[in-house]
Amino acid sequence: MSTHGAENVSPGDHPSRLLAAFLAGLRYEDIPSAVIARAEDLYLDWFASALAGKTARQVGIIERYAAQMGPQHGPSTILTSRRGTTPYFAALVNGAASHVVEQDDVHNGSVFHPAAVVFPAALAAAQALGKSGADLLVAAVAGYEAGIRIGEFMGRSHYRVFHTTGTVGTLAAAVAVGKLMDFDAQQFLHAMGSAGTQAAGLWEFLRDAADSKQLHTGKAAADGLLAAYLAKDGFTGAQRILEGAQGMAAGMSSDANPARLTDGLGTRWATAETSFKFHASCRHTHPAADALQLLMQREGLQHDQVASVTTRVHQGAIDVLGPVVDPQTVHQAKFSMGTVLGLIAVHQQAGLAEFEQQALSDPRVAQFRQKVQMRLDAEVDQAYPARWLGRVEVRTTDGRQFEAAVDVPKGDPDNSLSRPELEQKAARLIRFSRAASEPEIGEIIARAWRLHETPDLQQLF
Amino acid sequence: MSTHGAENVSPGDHPSRLLAAFLAGLRYEDIPSAVIARAEDLYLDWFASALAGKTARQVGIIERYAAQMGPQHGPSTILTSRRGTTPYFAALVNGAASHVVEQDDVHNGSVFHPAAVVFPAALAAAQALGKSGADLLVAAVAGYEAGIRIGEFMGRSHYRVFHTTGTVGTLAAAVAVGKLMDFDAQQFLHAMGSAGTQAAGLWEFLRDAADSKQLHTGKAAADGLLAAYLAKDGFTGAQRILEGAQGMAAGMSSDANPARLTDGLGTRWATAETSFKFHASCRHTHPAADALQLLMQREGLQHDQVASVTTRVHQGAIDVLGPVVDPQTVHQAKFSMGTVLGLIAVHQQAGLAEFEQQALSDPRVAQFRQKVQMRLDAEVDQAYPARWLGRVEVRTTDGRQFEAAVDVPKGDPDNSLSRPELEQKAARLIRFSRAASEPEIGEIIARAWRLHETPDLQQLF
Known part of the structure; x- marks a missing residue:
């Protein structure tokens, strides 16, 4: 801590910056192997959830939009159609598909579904940037650690009107992509600034059972990716988008707690606190x-x-x-x-x-x-x-x-799913939408378990 | 009014629906010729403002992003580079360019800059849909009338933290594109629902002089266009995204006034209340x-x-x-x-x-x-x-x-700019960034004045 400033806190040490510095410094070697393994578990659970969304009407509409507005080829895979496109559209469609059967993971304390926004953005960018499975896992952990803390920071008042997975998800996705781009702390702050000023998602759609939930996850993943790509090219963002006087908490929360942003950085692994859904019911x-x-x-x-x-x-x-x-x-x-x-x-x-x-x-x-x-x-x-x-x-x-x-x-951190149980759940999800054949299901599972040693992510099926 | 319901108001008659019904019914013939002519004035003023943004660093970054993520060809023109692409990316880049020299129009009562978000989305969609100049003018008027009223509805408390041109602009852009798609009232409500649940933009960036303002206008135009394209394909949105219990006002305003949403529909032309900026100063x-x-x-x-x-x-x-x-x-x-x-x-x-x-x-x-x-x-x-x-x-x-x-x-509705003054201002803006030659400037101006009788919008320069 600096000795400058009325409250003995340097202007450089605000919570967002401390979080950004942690993200910039995070290395594969620093992450406990159990957390890396859990990230592989979460990856498989997400991959299967996204494939389960294949036949959903809302996903089909967003797929057609991507085909109409985006290029017909590219390095990033739309999982449901297996088509290649640019990272923006892969993140958009895969984000929309991830949450549609509501079997993706959830972090109880932040009421946030990290996988649905972090993995679509991270995988799309990792494919485009030629990154490895280990890179993807570190990026996912960065996205989870940041997103969960930001969700906790925004508090319960935020969740009453705003769909946290949409709003906070934009930042989590930006962080994951930024990690794949090896951002320093300043770049993370710029990316978070551009992500936070795009953060959106209102619960009002529930009243009409409207399709917005798929838009929220798809846009959070895609807009977060956009924020990171802009920051990489020098586009600047607000330095205190979370806790500033005209930032996210000022506009969208009445019980924000900045201490949550830096809670246990490097010792508490929020990634491993995430629950799997087991039964497909309430x-x-x-x-x-x-x-x-x-x-x-x-x-x-x-x-x-x-x-x-x-x-x-x-x-x-x-x-x-x-x-x-x-x-x-x-x-x-x-x-x-x-x-x-x-x-x-x-x-x-x-x-x-x-x-x-x-x-x-x-x-x-x-x-x-x-x-x-x-x-x-x-x-x-x-x-x-x-x-x-x-x-x-x-x-x-x-x-x-x-x-x-x-x-x-079953599925909560203290009673998590075993790998055989996760494999069974994944197979059930994929069979549900017939998104892959039985041999492919086996291969998808095997690829997930060796993700940490996979040199590149070009081939997903 | 229906006689059902506790307060003698039919559920179908909520303010958003009345606004949507007005938008669906709006025809070229219903709009006073002075308002159509003013829309042409606003179009020229916007077109020149967007061209003036050509050399801005922030616009260059967003142009490169569009080139990286979007197709290299398409029906819609990026004004600053004159490259064709899909409507989404033309709206994004042109929206970012429109506001960068801060010479675009402003509506005082709603503290909203309509041109910067309405025209980028409307022109991009009109080019892709093969629409006429008259269609574009009706769409722009629809976007202005809706956006200004929604800005007034959200109130001054909204503007204290949120950049209204970013938030409300998303809805205004969606409405303009929806009008080009001949939406009925129900489709307008769906598009507004999808636009409102994406609405974002925080003032926090001002503190650091960050680049977010260009992101706000670009994203508002592009996200509004997205909302309309999704609605066209059957994607549903919240029916009361503005005034509902978990809608925009509930989350982002403390002094919202639903009466403003329907204020003088069809008799008060908010489009003509919009001010032109004359001097390039505060x-x-x-x-x-x-x-x-x-x-x-x-x-x-x-x-x-x-x-x-x-x-x-x-x-x-x-x-x-x-x-x-x-x-x-x-x-x-x-x-x-x-x-x-x-x-x-x-x-x-x-x-x-x-x-x-x-x-x-x-x-x-x-x-x-x-x-x-x-x-x-x-x-x-x-x-x-x-x-x-x-x-x-x-x-x-x-x-x-x-x-x-x-x-x-000078520039306020009661002391508006004459067409010669608008021409001089437009020429100055375009010369500033050298975005067009002198003969082209003359042609851009001439095209604006005959916009209402232009059969198609393929050729802009």
């Missing part, structure tokens, strides 16, 4: 689904041996899931506790394919749904939202009673 | 510059006959201009009352070229600067900001005293 159903799965496996029960299930839940689960008693659409089924537990009981999983094919049409699932009830539980409710506790009680048709408890839902 | 110097010019012409005075000038001003002028006593840069000179009046006295104008070539180097201008003082005037101060009064008193070297008063600065 997150409020996950603790009970995990607990039921555990119980049925442990006791060797089949669905037709179950007479009733009671799941003890927090109030939020009752508020959100309670109204859904007779789901009519696949989307509604994802908010039906009975249907989710029915899929687990009958099909052993509640993934995208099970929802599409079985949630509404399998009479055994509908029958199981009738046996499920939720009950408010004081312990579970008190623990929420810091901990999401899963509690189920099962009575069998022959009169036995069982209980099971899961304290950390 | 707006606070304009009333005095106009008054001095009037006085010297009226009395037939030369600069060396003037012994002293006192200009009676509002407090804001003293606050902003007072500190600049010995300007060292061209930018500072634009905030020096003495320099501005010196250029008027010695060179009869204070345009871009005079600032670049004479403001700092001509000893006669420096000498005149010493003769100028500002004095706070109660009448002038009280009238501000509704009216910007110009008052000067001149004492000559042979002891005569003169006064002159101008009540509306």
Whole structure:
């Protein structure tokens, strides 16, 4: 710290600059190997999520826009169509595809989905710049570490109106691309300035179930990439775009906390705090689904041996899931506790394919749904939202009673998915949209696990 | 009005929808011929402003980005390089170029620069869609009418942190392009939804004199165009992106007034309320510059006959201009009352070229600067900001005293520029960057005056 300035802080030491200096100094060797391995996990989970978006109408529209406005060839791959184009359009389309089935990762504390914005920008730029898999992993870690801290900095007031993955995502994407360009701290500040002044995304679209979510992730990835490319060529940006008097927090937050921007830089690895989504349903159903799965496996029960299930839940689960008693659409089924537990009981999983094919049409699932009830539980409710506790009680048709408890839902950092589980999830996601053949799925998975030693990223399939 | 709903207002009649319905119904024949003619004036003023940006460093960077990410050919013209590309990149570069010399138009009430965002998007799309000059004029009027009202709606609290030309400009550009696509009201709402959820632009860059202003206008034009192209292909947007509970006003304004969105639709033509900038200096110097010019012409005075000038001003002028006593840069000179009046006295104008070539180097201008003082005037101060009064008193070297008063600065709607004056200004702007030859300047001007009867826009030079 300098001794200049009224508060004994040098003007050069503002939080954004400290963050930028950390990003500039970050090297592969500095990142714990477990965090590098987790980044590979996140990469595979993202890659499969983007491929799962292949058949979505919104993604098709943005693909056609890219074909109309962009070049027909280029170094960067649009994953859903496997077409080459320039990095801007690959980031745009892949960003739009990443979040559409809502199975991509999430960081709980920042309410931010890093993969959907960081990897589309980073992969597109890495391909164009001829970078290695290790370079991509360092860039992704930089994007995650910055984006998660900026999301935490912007606070809950921001999230009430703004879609953090769209707004903060623009900065996270810019940081990832800037790392691939070997930015120094000053270049990072310029790129963050140009990214932050483009940051946008409002929740209003939810009211009309409009298509904006895909626009938010696609634009965050593409606009962040734009910011980095401009900074590389000398375009300057605001030095305090986050905490300045007319910056992002001034305009879009009432509870911003600058200390979060530099929280544990180099010791706390926010990348590894990111959760994987396991079941393809509303997150409020996950603790009970995990607990039921555990119980049925442990006791060797089949669905037709179950007479009733009671799941003890927090109030939020009752508020959100309670109204859904007779789901009519696949989307509604994802908010039906009975249907989710029915899929687990009958099909052993509640993934995208099970929802599409079985949630509404399998009479055994509908029958199981009738046996499920939720009950408010004081312990579970008190623990929420810091901990999401899963509690189920099962009575069998022959009169036995069982209980099971899961304290950390599957996919959270303390109960993360194993590589075999991640492989199964990835395969399910890719099969869902038929975006790759079975041999290709195997190859995609194998490539992810050797990403850290891959010399170049030209060939993705 | 419907009789349904608690407040006797049909959900279909919200202000955004009424605005969208007006835009959908707007036809060339409905627009008064004086407004069409004014739109041609604004078009020429914009075209020349964009060409004046040709040599700017920031524009060069964005041009190179467009060359790197976009196709090398296409139907839409980048004005500064005369290269053809796709509409997205033409809108991006031309938007960036439009505002860089700060001579483009301004709407006082909304503090919004419509030309810099509306025309880049509209011309790029019109060229790609094979539209006529009349189509372009209707589209521009739609963009101005919507953008100005949305700027007024967002209020002064928005402008304190957000650069309205960037944020609101995204919607204005989307509306202009949507009009070229013959959108119905529902399509306009979708396009506005996608534009509003991308709306961005923070003033923080001012603190560091960073390059963001060019990014704001370029991105507003390009992102607005994107929103319209997506809506054309069926991409949906929030229906109440302006006034909804998680919309633009909810996130970025504390004094939004929905009544402004529909103010005088079809009877009040906000397009014709837009001011032209005449002198290339800070707006606070304009009333005095106009008054001095009037006085010297009226009395037939030369600069060396003037012994002293006192200009009676509002407090804001003293606050902003007072500190600049010995300007060292061209930018500072634009905030020096003495320099501005010196250029008027010695060179009869204070345009871009005079600032670049004479403001700092001509000893006669420096000498005149010493003769100028500002004095706070109660009448002038009280009238501000509704009216910007110009008052000067001149004492000559042979002891005569003169006064002159101008009540509306040149360029404001009630004292607009004549077509000959607009032609002179356009020629000065284009000569400044040498973006066109003298015969081309004549042709650019002639084309503007026959824009309303031009069948297609393929040939701009």
